[in-house]
Amino acid sequence: MVGFQAAGSAPIFNGHPIEHPDTVAAAIRIGNPASWQGANDAVSQSGGCIDIVTDEEIMAAQSWLAVNEGIFVEPASAASVAGLLKCLSCSRCASCPFSTSLRPGAKVVLTVTGHGLKDSDTPVKFGNFTPSESDATLSAVRAVLDKN
Secondary structure: OEEEEEOOOOHHHHOOOOOOOOOOOHHHOOOOOOOHHHHHHHHHHHOOEEEEEOHHHHHHHHHHHHHHHOOOEOHHHHHHHHHHHHHHHOOHHHHOHHHHHOOOOOOOOOOOOOEHHHHOHHHHHHOOOOOOOOOOOHHHHHHHHHHO
């Protein structure tokens, strides 16, 4: 099992509570998680690791999911995707058993449970999202979608 924490709010990765956690991913902005021991146990028992992703990586993953998969998640849910993309593109993760054992064709499960509407302000403020608006009719929605 591999876990990813936001760089500005990564107590498990850093090995100590974070007094003032700071990340755009509000749902994982936790400086001293109640599930700390359980997360450590899962990582230890599975031979996995904990790594960090930056807010920029999180926002890029959120955008990637929306554009490529049509899935709009909140920033916290994009952290797992950001972590996978990071592991696929960098050698820094070489200390993690996951990055060295991931092979082409492998099945990877990522948890992306939080819908983007839970935090729709963050991608507008920090990402490259611009909301589209339309009247609440089928023809108006189709017209907006056809433009995009």
